[in-house]
């Protein structure tokens with residue numbers, strides 16, 4: 001039996017680097033030979049594909065109306081059709097696939113896309129090692145349960161006190177929703193060396209990712225941030241994080 005993929009959801013306040021870290025995580029898993037990876041863009045303002053340098057045709061959100069209202073082809077039931085369309089909306093790239101959830105349409109709820117995603121994911125023939133879910137800013141996904149119960153929640157924060165308060169708030173909501181505390185970690189991003197030590201209270205971040213000009217330059221040049229040089233500080237820090245996560249995923253399997 002194929003083992004379940006290890007799912008990692010990234011959360012955090014706006015602009016902290018969720019998309020950047022998500023894309024670098026995907027890249028790192030590939031570098032470690034952990035493929036295939038599924039990248040899920042759960043932000044309605046989807047831009048994970050840009051960070052990964054791929055183009056998205058159709059999001060699950062826009063597929064939804066169509067797949068459920070249209071005449072389905074003869075010989076196919078609605079379920080098969082939705083599954084078929086799901087596979088069509090999957091972007092296949094080198095070592096990873098990407099699916100964009102898109103905007104909620106009609107009733108304005110993600111539940112459908114989420115249930116569908118869950119079901120289709122299980123149906124997927126390909127066995128993913130890791131699933132990386134980039135969520136929108138804020139706690140919407142967690143509050144609405146959109147991202148389900150990931151194996152790991154990474155809360156991305158800048159080193160400032162306000163960011164860290166958000167970490168505490170997101171953690172609280174996530175635990176209230178039934179995610180075990182030991183599955184929740186926080187990542188400090190854009191850390192400037194030489195600046196004051198991160199005031200983390202009692203909590204240890206699972207990773208500290210430096211502020212990196214290479215990330216900024218990729219942004220300015222509109223090139224995929226996941227392709228910044230291997231030796232760049234942010235990329236190396238995320239690779240180390242991916243190695244840690246890989247060990248944790250292995251431990252889970254062995255338990």
Ligand SMILES: Nc1ncnc2c1ncn2[C@@H]1O[C@H](COP(=O)(O)OP(=O)(O)OP(=O)(O)O)[C@@H](O)[C@H]1O
Nearest residue numbers: 014015016017018019020137190210211212215219
């Ligand atoms: N380690 C880093 N060093 C330098 N710049 C960074 C770093 N991480 C992210 N950035 C920059 O910060 C900005 C926000 O990053 P990103 O889009 O990844 O954040 P986000 O949390 O996904 O934002 P949003 O909430 O809008 O989805 C971008 O301009 C990005 O280039």
Ligand SMILES: [Mg+2]
Nearest residue numbers: 018019020043
């Ligand atoms: Mg983002």
